[in-house]
Amino acid sequence: MRMTVCCLLGVEVLLKIVTRWKKAKYETLTRLVSCGTQFRMAFLPRAGRLGQPMSAESMPIPVAAFSGVFSARGVRKVYHTGEVDVVALHGVDLDLGAGELVVLLGISGSGKSTLLNILGGLDLPTAGRLVYRGWPLDGAEEQTLTLFRRNCVGFVFQFYNLIPSLTARENVALITGISRDPMSPEEALEMVGLKARMDHFPSQLSGGEQQRVAIARAIAKRPEVLLCDEPTGALDVTTGIQVLEAIERINRELGTLTVVITHNAVMAEMADRVLYLSDGRIVRERRNETRRAASSLEW
Numbered sequence: 001m002r003m004t005v006c007c008l009l010g011v012e013v014l015l016k017i018v019t020r021w022k023k024a025k026y027e028t029l030t031r032l033v034s035c036g037t038q039f040r041m042a043f044l045p046r047a048g049r050l051g052q053p054m055s056a057e058s059m060p061i062p063v064a065a066f067s068g069v070f071s072a073r074g075v076r077k078v079y080h081t082g083e084v085d086v087v088a089l090h091g092v093d094l095d096l097g098a099g100e101l102v103v104l105l106g107i108s109g110s111g112k113s114t115l116l117n118i119l120g121g122l123d124l125p126t127a128g129r130l131v132y133r134g135w136p137l138d139g140a141e142e143q144t145l146t147l148f149r150r151n152c153v154g155f156v157f158q159f160y161n162l163i164p165s166l167t168a169r170e171n172v173a174l175i176t177g178i179s180r181d182p183m184s185p186e187e188a189l190e191m192v193g194l195k196a197r198m199d200h201f202p203s204q205l206s207g208g209e210q211q212r213v214a215i216a217r218a219i220a221k222r223p224e225v226l227l228c229d230e231p232t233g234a235l236d237v238t239t240g241i242q243v244l245e246a247i248e249r250i251n252r253e254l255g256t257l258t259v260v261i262t263h264n265a266v267m268a269e270m271a272d273r274v275l276y277l278s279d280g281r282i283v284r285e286r287r288n289e290t291r292r293a294a295s296s297l298e299w
């Protein structure tokens with residue numbers, strides 16, 4: 001009897017220790033995975049700790065002295081589907097700096113979305129190094145990637161994925177409700193020129209307006225990075241340009257590092273830098289002397 005009681009007490013103490021350790025670990029992650037100076041100060045000396053050990057393939061690839069936001073070296077992605085292996089990225093080297101507006105151009109199947117998903121922590125590279133502010137994302141644990149996505153990255157896709165039964169304001173509030181230091185839904189909708197329409201439901205808004213609500217939702221948490229996968233793909237020229245104007249304003253006023261995927265070469269004019277992807281490789285890079293205003297683009 002005494003033995004059983006001792007065992008039960010022992011198990012309880014052990015459980016308490018494990019629970020406290022898990023809580024402490026989560027709190028440390030939450031504290032570390034914040035963007036900006038605090039993140040850099042807290043994380044840089046510990047780079048490598050949060051991710052799993054590097055794979056053998058990624059080990060020998062050196063990461064250059066890092067001053068930007070993202071640094072990718074030899075990033076490869078292979079999709080294993082049944083018997084077939086599809087190599088979507090063949091060793092991408094890339095540096096992205098704070099506040100840049102980068103357009104990613106390439107034909108269908110060239111690996112644009114794959115690269116964007118890896119940058120945004122939605123997917124992991126098969127090999128290579130990917131570092132965000134000194135923090136290795138390759139091989140990172142799912143919990144770490146979740147915090148990275150939640151705190152540091154806003155996504156905009158071709159389709160808006162708004163909840164039809166919620167107004168524009170409520171769609172944005174869904175995100176501000178779980179963010180650390182969000183702007184108000186009203187402020188976010190004002191940034192995309194939709195303050196007057198915030199109590200309208202998606203069905204009462206045009207495609208371009210819905211996309212701007214999706215952009216407001218993406219930036220309301222003040223992410224350091226905004227990743228847009230063909231944000232104007234489903235829109236006509238006029239509404240497409242309004243969407244690009246919203247993206248341009250966010251990049252300029254909030255200093256958000258912005259990456260925009262497109263098939264449309266005209267959009268390259270509004271970028272600081274254009275990266276051309278072909279067959280899973282960056283085959284060319286162009287830096288624009290000046291950026292053209294989105295409002296002046298036509299196609």
Ligand SMILES: Nc1ncnc2c1ncn2[C@@H]1O[C@H](COP(=O)(O)OP(=O)(O)OP(=O)(O)O)[C@@H](O)[C@H]1O
Binds near residue numbers: 079081109110
């Ligand atoms: N989940 C997957 N499983 C298997 N293969 C995939 C998967 N996702 C992408 N691929 C393949 O990887 C390659 C790159 O695809 P990706 O979607 O990155 O191209 P993309 O440049 O974004 O094309 P698009 O302009 O048509 O969107 C393609 O050959 C594609 O078929």
Ligand SMILES: [Mg+2]
Binds near residue numbers: 113114229
């Ligand atoms: Mg794509």
